[in-house]
Amino acid sequence: MTRASGTAGPRPVDDVLVVGAGPAGRAVAAACAALGLRTTLLDPAPRRPWRSTYAAWASELPADLPDAVVASRSPGRAVALTEHRLGQDYVVLGTQPLRAHLDEALGRGGARVVAGRAVAIPSPHRVVLDGGGSLTARVVVDAGGHRRPLGTTDWRRPAAAEQTAHGVVVPAEVALPLVGPGEALFMDWRPDHGEDGWPTFLYGVALGDGTVLLEETSLARRPGLALEDLRRRLHARLARHGVAVPDGARVERVRFPVDTPRHDRDGVLGFGAAAPLVHPATGFSVATALVLAPRVAGALAAALAEGDDGADAAARVDRSVLWTPAARAVHALRRRGLEALLRMPARDVPAFFDTFLALPDRHRRAYLGARDDLGATLAAMTALFGRSGWPLRGRLVGPALLPAAPARDPEAGDDRAPGARGRRYRR
DSSP states (O other), X not given: OEETTOTTOOOOOEEEEEEOOSHHHHHHHHXXXXXXXXXXXXXXXXXXXXXXXXXXXXXXXXXXXXXXXEEEEEEEEEESSSEEEEEEEEEEEOHHHHHHHHHHHHHHHTOEEEEOOEEEEEETTEEEETTSOEEEEEEEEEOSGGGOTTOSSOTXXXXXXXXXXXXXXXXXXXXXXXXXXXXXXXXXXXXXXXXXXXXXEEEEEXXXXXXXXXXXXXXXXXXXXXXXXXXXXXXXXXXXXXXXXXXXXXXXXXXXXSOOOOOOOTTEEEOGGGTTOOOXXXXXXXXXXXXXXXXXHHXXXXXXXXXXXXXXXXXXXXXIIISOHHHHHHHHHHHHHHHHHHHSOGGGHHHHHHXXXXXXXXXXXXXXXXXXXXXXXXXXXXXXXXXXXXXXXXXXXXXXXXXXXXXXXXXXXXXXXXXXXXXXXXX
């Protein structure tokens, strides 16, 4: 690793500069280096450990992902109005094994890792660093997460729809009243926390080391439900089921937007959550980034070999790999699904998910994972509509004819319509 000041000495202009070094950034940098592209990865905190829990459905992960990266693999279960066995395995990735796997791939390809933070991009090929100096490459990739260091707009504009969660890690035997051995609790919508208002669910997964993450989650809200509210609900829920949280239990907090617009910097390729690859209705993105990284690298290598200017290469890959017409259409439909959820009265949300979870497995998989299969997505949405009662059908169709749901007024009460008191809330 070199420092941002460039103490490693002269280096010819890189083919690819990846800004941001989470799972998405590391994956695409490693894939580019593996194809012989001169690659630099700009990591703002190379010694900071990853603390997030990354998970996905088994069918969504790359087929060649090493077994050592998998921390746990369990059949999925969910509860809405009734219980549902989901018919596929849910995989929790080992955070440190995943990073070690990606770092090994970076090393094999000869990628350079530079410590530093991007603060400006005066041209599509040059990135200015916070400590002074700059890095130059034919293609610049923004993989800096939802904050998008190379984007042109503030992701908070003016109030983003966010997923928020508060979780605790407890021994597996302590979690048994809620998460049985060899199972993953994808979501439990029962209001066991005893509170009215915006609905939240419990998420519970084994971390592969004898512990279980129990997390109270607000799937999406504009703005996100406060973390303190989620903490209070989680502890009330756990107390109701006799789950005692040990003193000093590790805490996990989650907050990120699910409605970020497409990356808007000309000549820069957005990747990962910066693209955004985040599923608007679930918040999932890591598996998609791991699958698409080799395809993005291959398309970049081909475009550069054919003589494309770096900015043209970035635009070409954006159109041909990340945002094909089908992918754009699917993403737009998913965004409509998000708006339907944001406008739905709290009392109707568990019934909606009960209907969705009861769909045939092929439809659930299509809506959750098939980001560029427009036919399968339309079939899944048609099946959901067909199984819904007329009141729910109105909740699903109405948002397609309306603009984005306004921010909820925190003083209005969460069961009222968004913005019912005529005032917008900004963080």
